[in-house]
Amino acid sequence: MTGNALAMFTLAHLSDPHLAPLPAPRWSELLGKRITGYINWRRKRRFVHDPAALAKIVADMQAHVPDHIAVTGDIANIALPEEFRRGRDWLESLGSARDVTFVPGNHDIYVQEAAAYATRQWGAFMSDDDGVGGFPFVRRRGPVALIGVSSGVPTAPFLATGWIGTQQLAALAAILNDLKNENLFRVVLIHHPPVSAAGRHKRLLDAPVLLRVIAAHGADLVLHGHDHVNMLNWLDGPNGTKVPAVGVPSASAAPGTDKDAAGYHLYRIAGAAGAWQCELISRGIGEDGEVVEEKRFSLVA
Numbered sequence: 001m002t003g004n005a006l007a008m009f010t011l012a013h014l015s016d017p018h019l020a021p022l023p024a025p026r027w028s029e030l031l032g033k034r035i036t037g038y039i040n041w042r043r044k045r046r047f048v049h050d051p052a053a054l055a056k057i058v059a060d061m062q063a064h065v066p067d068h069i070a071v072t073g074d075i076a077n078i079a080l081p082e083e084f085r086r087g088r089d090w091l092e093s094l095g096s097a098r099d100v101t102f103v104p105g106n107h108d109i110y111v112q113e114a115a116a117y118a119t120r121q122w123g124a125f126m127s128d129d130d131g132v133g134g135f136p137f138v139r140r141r142g143p144v145a146l147i148g149v150s151s152g153v154p155t156a157p158f159l160a161t162g163w164i165g166t167q168q169l170a171a172l173a174a175i176l177n178d179l180k181n182e183n184l185f186r187v188v189l190i191h192h193p194p195v196s197a198a199g200r201h202k203r204l205l206d207a208p209v210l211l212r213v214i215a216a217h218g219a220d221l222v223l224h225g226h227d228h229v230n231m232l233n234w235l236d237g238p239n240g241t242k243v244p245a246v247g248v249p250s251a252s253a254a255p256g257t258d259k260d261a262a263g264y265h266l267y268r269i270a271g272a273a274g275a276w277q278c279e280l281i282s283r284g285i286g287e288d289g290e291v292v293e294e295k296r297f298s299l300v301a
């Protein structure tokens with residue numbers, strides 16, 4: 001894909017694959033928060049996250065030949081070292097690190113040591129144009145600038161909160177401001193939703209600061225996962241503009257649970273700064289078990 005702003009660029013977004021089955025943990029690995037997560041997986045989550053559903057979603061997405069794929073976290077479940085090795089295989093099955101961008105979720109950075117596992121196994125998918133890691137990072141692909149933010153932090157048991165932190169937020173503000181001059185469609189990737197009706201135990205705790213950064217410097221699109229449902233919220237941008245924040249269901253959710261069945265989104269992006277066009281196509285597993293188009297509408301006319 002070249003930088004030709006007239007060409008259509010297709011960005012695919014999926015999230016929260018929560019790869020199953022969970023590798024058998026060693027007893028020594030089930031200390032601390034992992035034990036509650038393991039019990040939760042055995043009792044509930046293993047019946048939700050279905051490898052067959054994920055395979056259908058990925059196959060349907062690949063059939064649409066996206067120019068780039070964004071994955072907004074939660075490959076892992078309780079951040080066992082083996083989950084990072086399997087996660088790397090899965091990311092590589094989607095495409096090369098050039099064509100796939102990842103930001104971690106709370107289940108990836110589930111325990112303190114997990115950030116190092118993520119960097120080791122998934123670093124190539126979470127680095128900037130020069131291959132440098134750390135958050136936020138910027139990748140320029142065609143007319144799009146992908147800005148990867150990490151909201152995954154270890155928390156106490158039964159909490160799934162997110163935290164960006166002042167350093168990352170200050171860097172994000174500077175990046176969004178600088179990118180204004182580059183005529184790029186700015187897409188912020190973050191695991192936790194900036195706006196959510198979910199309970200306090202799973203919110204992004206510094207979301208108010210993120211909203212202020214977006215209001216001051218703008219963005220063209222914010223993509224997230226975490227709540228495992230289709231979501232659209234309009235955030236305030238500068239000068240009365242609005243910024244869509246869009247969430248996808250878990251890419252592996254079996255139909256018939258209390259959350260949306262597995263799905264993903266395609267964004268068809270064209271135009272240039274001041275006159276962007278962006279169409280959202282939502283696809284997911286329908287009643288007959290096949291992946292179907294659920295919605296299609298313009299986010300920017």
Ligand SMILES: [Fe+2]
Nearest residue numbers: 016074107226
């Ligand atoms: Fe998740």
